[in-house]
Amino acid sequence: MTSQNTDTAARAFAELDAYRALEAKQQPTWPDPAAVQVASDELAAQPPLVFAGEADQLRTRLAAAARGEAFLLQGGDCAETFAAATADKIRDRVKTLLQMAVVLTYGASMPVIKVGRMAGQFAKPRSSDSETRDGVTLPAFRGDLVNGYEFTPESRTADPSRLVQGYHVSASTLNLIRAFTQGGFADLRQVHAWNQGFVSNPANQRYESLAAEIDRAVRFMDACGVDHSELKQTEFYVSHEALLLDYERPLTRIDSRTGKLYDTSGHMLWIGERTRELDGAHVEFLSHVRNPIGVKLGPTASVDDALRLIDKLDPEREPGRLTFITRMGAGKIRDVLPGLLAGVRDAGATPLWVTDPMHGNGITSSTGYKTRRFDDVMDELRGFFEAHREVGTFPGGIHVELTGDDVTECLGGSENIDEQALATRYESVCDPRLNHMQSLELAFQVAEELKR
Ligand code: PEP
Numbered sequence: 001m002t003s004q005n006t007d008t009a010a011r012a013f014a015e016l017d018a019y020r021a022l023e024a025k026q027q028p029t030w031p032d033p034a035a036v037q038v039a040s041d042e043l044a045a046q047p048p049l050v051f052a053g054e055a056d057q058l059r060t061r062l063a064a065a066a067r068g069e070a071f072l073l074q075g076g077d078c079a080e081t082f083a084a085a086t087a088d089k090i091r092d093r094v095k096t097l098l099q100m101a102v103v104l105t106y107g108a109s110m111p112v113i114k115v116g117r118m119a120g121q122f123a124k125p126r127s128s129d130s131e132t133r134d135g136v137t138l139p140a141f142r143g144d145l146v147n148g149y150e151f152t153p154e155s156r157t158a159d160p161s162r163l164v165q166g167y168h169v170s171a172s173t174l175n176l177i178r179a180f181t182q183g184g185f186a187d188l189r190q191v192h193a194w195n196q197g198f199v200s201n202p203a204n205q206r207y208e209s210l211a212a213e214i215d216r217a218v219r220f221m222d223a224c225g226v227d228h229s230e231l232k233q234t235e236f237y238v239s240h241e242a243l244l245l246d247y248e249r250p251l252t253r254i255d256s257r258t259g260k261l262y263d264t265s266g267h268m269l270w271i272g273e274r275t276r277e278l279d280g281a282h283v284e285f286l287s288h289v290r291n292p293i294g295v296k297l298g299p300t301a302s303v304d305d306a307l308r309l310i311d312k313l314d315p316e317r318e319p320g321r322l323t324f325i326t327r328m329g330a331g332k333i334r335d336v337l338p339g340l341l342a343g344v345r346d347a348g349a350t351p352l353w354v355t356d357p358m359h360g361n362g363i364t365s366s367t368g369y370k371t372r373r374f375d376d377v378m379d380e381l382r383g384f385f386e387a388h389r390e391v392g393t394f395p396g397g398i399h400v401e402l403t404g405d406d407v408t409e410c411l412g413g414s415e416n417i418d419e420q421a422l423a424t425r426y427e428s429v430c431d432p433r434l435n436h437m438q439s440l441e442l443a444f445q446v447a448e449e450l451k452r
C-alpha cells in the first residue's frame with residue numbers, strides 16, 4: 001500500500017468505528033473481554049468470505065428488482081447451526097431454493113435473484129436475555145455464534161471462540177454452495193433431480209409437470225445447438241442479519257480495487273427489526289460498508305422512519321443499495337404497507353421492497369410450540385402484492401424462513417400439518433420454518449401473483 005492508501009484506509013476505518021460510541025442492542029455479555037479480542041484478531045487475519053466485486057454485482061441485480069425487472073428470492077433457516085452445516089442439509093436447502101427459483105422464473109418470465117439466509121446466519125436477537133425452565137434460569141440462546149442451545153450453564157455461557165468457529169463453518173458452507181451452483185448441480189438439465197418430495201403431494205406434482213416443460217425447452221435448445229452457460233450454472237449469493245458486531249467488524253475490509261469498505265462476511269447484510277434505531281450502532285456500522293443492505297420494517301414503522309433510514313443508509317439513493325424487508329403480519333399489512341410505500345415513493349426514493357411474511361405471523365400452539373400458520377403466511381404475501389398494486393410500486397421479492405427438510409414446524413399447507421403433527425419433527429432452534437413442500441407451494445402462489 002502507498003502511504004496515501006494507508007491514510008485513506010485509516011480514515012475509512014475511523015469513520016466505521018463511530019459505531020463503537022453508540023448503543024448496540026442485542027449483543028451478548030462476554031464473560032472475558034480479552035478472549036473477545038483474541039477471537040477478533042484471529043478473524044481479522046482470515047481471508048474474506050466473499051469478494052467485494054460479487055457484492056457489487058448483487059447490488060446491480062437488486063437494482064433491476066427495484067425497477068420491477070427481476071425478483072429477489074431470499075431464504076433459509078431462521079438460525080443456522082454448526083451441527084446442521086452438513087453436506088446433505090446444505091444441498092437440500094440449495095435444492096429447495098433452486099426449485100422455487102425455477103417456479104418463479106418460469107411463472108413470471110423474470111430473472112430471479114437467489115440469496116440464501118446461509119453461511120453466516122448464526123446470531124439471533126432475543127426478546128429476553130434469559131430463559132427459565134423448571135425454575136432454572138440461564139442466559140437465552142443467542143445463536144451458535146454466541147452460545148450453545150443446550151440448556152446447561154456451560155453451554156449457555158457466551159464463548160467468543162464461537163466467532164471463529166462460525167467463520168469456518170460459514171467458509172465451508174459457502175464453499176459447498178459455490179461448488180453446487182457453479183459445478184453442474186444447478187444445471188437446468190437437473191431440474192427433475194432437484195425434486196425430493198412425496199410424489200403424491202400436489203405441489204410436487206405441479207413441480208414435476210413444470211420440470212417436464214423446462215426439460216423439453218432445454219432439449220429443444222440443445223437440438224438447435226444453443227449452449228448458454230446460464231443454463232449450466234447460476235449466481236447464488238449469501239446473506240445474514242449483521243447482528244453481532246464483534247463478528248462483522250473484523251471481517252470488514254478495504255476493497256483493493258476501490259479503496260472502499262466491504263463487510264466480507266456475506267454479500268448482503270440486513271438490520272433486524274429490533275436493532276434498526278437510527279442512532280444505534282447497527283445502522284451506523286452498515287452505513288459505512290458498500291454491500292447491499294436490508295432493513296426489516298415491522299408494523300410500527302412510519303414513513304418518517306423509512307425516510308430517515310434512507311438518508312442514513314442510502315444518501316445517494318443508489319439503486320440496489322437498500323432493501324426494505326417488511327414483516328407486518330397478515331392482519332396489518334393491508335392497513336400499514338400502502339401508506340409506507342406511497343410516502344417513500346412521494347419522497348422520490350426507490351428502495352427494493354421485499355416481503356417477509358413470516359415474522360409478523362408468529363403464534364404459540366396449544367401444545368406449546370412456536371409456530372406459524374401457512375395460511376397467514378400466504379395471506380400476508382397476497383396483502384403485499386395488493387398493496388403494491390394499489391400504490392403502483394414494484395413488489396420486488398420475498399424473504400422466507402425455510403428448510404429443505406420435511407420438518408413439521410409451520411401449521412397447514414397441502415400436507416395439512418396440525419397441532420399434533422408439530423411434535424413429530426420440530427427441529428428449529430429458533431423460529432419455525434416452511435418445510436420443503438410448503439416452500440414449493442408458496443413459490444407457486446407467488447408465481448401466480450407475479451403473472452397477474
Ligand atoms: C429474523 O429474520 O429471524 C428476525 C429475527 O427477524 P426480525 O428482525 O424481522 O424480527
Ligand code: MN
Nearest residue numbers: 078401430431
Ligand atoms: Mn426468525
